[in-house]
Amino acid sequence: MAQITKDLYQFSIKIPFGDSNFTLHQYLPLSEEPVLIATGTMEHAENILPDIKKLLNGKELKYIIFPHFESDECGGLPVFLKEYPDVVTICSNLSTRELPGFGYKGKIETKGQNDTLLGDGFSFKFINYPSEVHLQDGIVFYEENRKIFFSSDLMLRFGYGRNQVIDSSWKQEVDNINTQVIPNENRLNILKKNLSSLDPDFIAVGHGYCINCNPN
Numbered sequence: 001m002a003q004i005t006k007d008l009y010q011f012s013i014k015i016p017f018g019d020s021n022f023t024l025h026q027y028l029p030l031s032e033e034p035v036l037i038a039t040g041t042m043e044h045a046e047n048i049l050p051d052i053k054k055l056l057n058g059k060e061l062k063y064i065i066f067p068h069f070e071s072d073e074c075g076g077l078p079v080f081l082k083e084y085p086d087v088v089t090i091c092s093n094l095s096t097r098e099l100p101g102f103g104y105k106g107k108i109e110t111k112g113q114n115d116t117l118l119g120d121g122f123s124f125k126f127i128n129y130p131s132e133v134h135l136q137d138g139i140v141f142y143e144e145n146r147k148i149f150f151s152s153d154l155m156l157r158f159g160y161g162r163n164q165v166i167d168s169s170w171k172q173e174v175d176n177i178n179t180q181v182i183p184n185e186n187r188l189n190i191l192k193k194n195l196s197s198l199d200p201d202f203i204a205v206g207h208g209y210c211i212n213c214n215p216n
C-alpha cells in the first residue's frame with residue numbers, strides 16, 4: 001500500500017509481461033463514505049483486504065466502482081462483498097447485466113455518460129469508455145473535489161509503477177489515445193472530445209505510472 005497523493009491510497013501488484021513488467025493498481029480515496037476503485041483479482045483482493053480494513057479503521061466500505069468487466073477490475077468483488085455485505089457496486093450497464101450471471105448477489109448501481117455519484121468527501125463524474133466486450137461501453141471517472149481522473153486501461157504504461165508518478169499534461173495523455181486502444185475511430189473521437197472537457201491535476205492509472213498533469 002502507498003499514499004500516492006494527498007489522501008489517495010494505492011494498492012499494487014506486479015505481474016511479468018514478456019520482457020517487461022505490468023502493474024495492476026486499485027485505489028482508495030479516503031473519505032467519510034469510503035470508495036474502492038477496482039478490486040484487483042480475487043487473489044489480489046484477499047491480499048489487500050487487511051490493509052483496507054486498517055485504513056477504514058472500523059468504517060464500512062460504502063462503494064466499489066469498477067470500469068469494466070475483467071478479472072483485474074472486478075474479480076475480487078466476492079471477497080469484498082463477504083467482508084462488507086452492504087457495499088454498493090457501481091459499474092457500466094453491461095457489467096450490471098453480467099454480474100448476476102456470475103453469481104454476484106450484492107447491490108449494483110449502473111452509471112454511464114454524464115452520470116454522477118455524490119457523497120461525503122467526493123463527487124464522481126462518469127464518462128463512457130468503449131472497454132467492455134464487443135466494444136460496448138464501460139466507464140472511466142473523474143473525482144471533481146480532488147481533480148483526480150481514474151483512467152483504467154487508458155494512459156497505461158509498462159514497468160513497475162508502484163508508488164511512481166511521472167510528469168505529463170492532460171492534453172498529451174488524451175492525444176496519445178489511439179486506435180490500438182479503441183479500434184473504432186468514431187468512438188475514439190467521441191471519448192477524446194468528452195475527456196477534453198476535464199481538467200485533472202492527477203491521473204490515477206489502472207496500470208503503470210501515475211501522472212502529474214500540472215508539473216512545476
Ligand SMILES: [Fe+2]
Pocket residue numbers: 068070073153
Ligand atoms: Fe481492462
Ligand SMILES: [Fe+2]
Pocket residue numbers: 072073152153206207
Ligand atoms: Fe485494467
